[in-house]
Amino acid sequence: MNTNLVSVIVPCYNQAEYLDEALTSVLEQTYTHWECIIINDGSVDNTKDLAAKWVENDNRFIYIEQQNKGLSEARNSGIRVTKGFYILPLDADDKVAPNYIALGVQEFLDDKSLKVVYCQAEFFGAKTGLWNLPEYTFNSLLQSNKIFCTALFKRDDWEKIGGYDSNMKYGLEDWEFWINLLKRGGNVKKLEMVGFYYRVKEGSMIKSMTPEQVSYSNNYVLQKHSDVYIKTYNKLLEANKNLEALLRSRKHALNLLIKRVFGFHVFKQ
Structure with missing residues (x-):
């Protein structure tokens, strides 16, 4: 099981205050064969200095930086330098449970038809409680996103579809990515355990999208x-x-x- 390297991708744009929690949750994984790519996407806070401490203490943490290009390109930049077989995106203000990667990898090993493995999730921060996402079907995915960004998928599949689409610059990039990844087939598995913790705070990207930006994103997905x-x-x-x-x-x-x-x-x- 431990022969498959998992690459955790952590983009960070002015979120240094939360980064320690996210990286600690990676460090505490029971599945130890991972690397963690921290992408500084043009931050003006102390992201660089904070990340340097993690890189110095554990060589599984890798730091790269770039001018601000947005979330999609930050993830793509991180994935391009990975060596992992599986990819797990993790936003810098969120965190994962210690056994999430181990259980996710095992599902892939047990079922070769899987393209995505995710789990149950909880809110924390300004809002708490279970995140009651509707059950996934591909038809329902076409209506709205059913899978949060922090799900495991294969690096080869990311490469085949060209990665995250940088045209999704206002948000909903995960929705487009999952449609693109799954529209040619493949199964999705939801673990019956809480493995992902989504921080709720004022001014999150999805809340800050204007009606025009939401319309642009929807139109782009539907046309593409x-x-x-x-x-x-x-x-x-x-x-x-x-x-x-x-x-x-x-x-x-x-x-x-x-x-x-x-x-x-x-x-x-």
């Missing part, structure tokens, strides 16, 4: 993956006798589909 949306909801297309003319326009077809499924238009008429 319009093929899989049309394929998945093909029965809706076939059931509508008046849709043949609209099928000549990809935008009009998608608008009709998304209005039926989500209840709103996503493209301007």
